[in-house]
Amino acid sequence: MAEKKTAEQNTSPGTGDRRPTVAVVGPGAIGTTIAAALHERGAHPVLCGRTARDHVELRDGDDAVVVPGPVRADPGGAPGTVDLVFLAVKTTQTQAAAGWLEALCAPRTVVCVLQNGVEQEQGLAGLLPHGHVVPAVVWFPAQTLPDGAVRLRGRARLTLPEVPAADVVLRALAGSRCAVDTSADFVTEAWRKLLQNAVAGLMVLAGRRAGMFQRADIGRLTSDYLRECLAVARAEGAALDDTDAAAVLETFRAFPRDLGTSILADREAGRPLEWDVRNGVVQRLGRRHGIPTPVSDVLVPLLAAASEGPG
Template sequence: MRFAIYGTGGVGGYFGGRLAEAGEDVTFIARGEHLAALRRDGLRVRSIAGDFHLPTVAATDDPAEVGAVDVVLVAVKAWQVAEAIEAMRPLVDEETLILPLENGVEAARQVAEAFGPEHALGGLCGILAWRGEPGEIVHAGVDPFVRFGELDNRASERTRRLKAAFDGARGIEAEIPDDIHVAIWSKFLFICAMSGIGAITRAPIGVTRSQPATRELIERILDEIARVGRARGVALPDDAVQRALRFIDRLPESGTASMQRDIMDGKPSELASQNGAVVRLGREAGVDTPVNAWIHAALLPQERRARGELDF
């Protein structure tokens, strides 16, 4: 299959790199020094699942140079999806699948509204990875997985073909869940809780999950997210919160979420798409979310500063 990886950070660089390593036709959409390094030296991945180096990769900052592909793997930050949708139009023809792997629960809807539901898959991934030096991806934790499916949860030949491509790559577990919306919200539970508590405390997950006061906050964040999801028709299992806690407890002690790292570095973050989304979607569904509302309000001034909207 012919892939375009829109966003070559930790997620796009790792999964796109593994697909390219397996022989798939992969083009990376990148920019700046990262793009220059990819063109000059290829892609290097330092991974707990095995390092690898692709000395030559296809990389560009202009989707029009690539043309239509079979699959666009969208791996930008959640707040960049709207901009990416407009820029990726040259990659999409009537047969193209678009697989968003963002944190949050709204990217598939954005894709469906922009291109039509026939182009959109629901998707998520799990990995603790980031961009290191230009041209380098660091995978430091979590056994990498991708999960995807049709938005109406029907079985389809195109998702089976996509799974076969991922299955051919090492260092990736691919799955087509029975209900992709449950899968997306199940991931949203733990990543939103981890992001929110980490951004507020500036501490790694090993600290926040072990301190009674912050662990209680994590549990309350999770409970609010689960109640919002169920109110919006997502069939989350009764033990969804406990499952999310068990996943959090298995993470490396030094683990941090990308939203947390961005906020600590003074960069724009996914605050609006994570804890902010819980508040907004909860309000629409008539569900009160006081802990997520407090986290969102407390972090909003520095988020606005990072976006150039406040100066202090």
């Protein structure tokens, strides 16, 4: 096999010997936010997606950041390998992104996985020919608008595990609109976010936005589900307790009533749902640990059916 070429490397003071070369695979809501943060710092991320475009745009309050493309749609046109890949496709699209990983990754490459769930590393098993996986917890809401631009609806922040490979992500986003922190207890942070992701599944089945959590009956159902998720999270080593679960419900109640979530948007558009990594994982791991999951046993089959049919 011919040796892969390496994209041109830019130098930048204050970030070590040079600025990392970066690609964003999946310039949707999360990927566009990251691309805009990189662009504002003077980086020029390689944009890779399913649809060719000449730019992507982020809107944050009164700010609009246009990131020039092109958005490449063919891995065969990749400019070479890079130091850092932000993988921002949904887990239902990971297999389809394998060509980009092959084209962009060298042995030194760090792949920062901006996906839901607590199984990011397992999700790339067999798909990553080279490189080092760094999972991330994404702590910000962003949504794609009808005109294709992305609206950021909160402060952008990522949490990474305290591992050496995370350093390139910290350097790439240092001083940008996307804050990055690391945690020595990444398992806890990943499960803290998964509690939120899991609860969002209720919105799919109701077909409603965040305002639904103001209902007392939905509050009780959510609390029951959160206790179930919490039991599984603690069995997996997460240092979470009842106050953390209660905080998730209060977070949903504090959201703007019209705020949706990515899994609800997928349902409304008739796209496959990330039900397994967000909800099925609680049921699967609950069974492994011998923990009853009565809410999951109802919720998961309904989400699976909503995603995959038949009917």
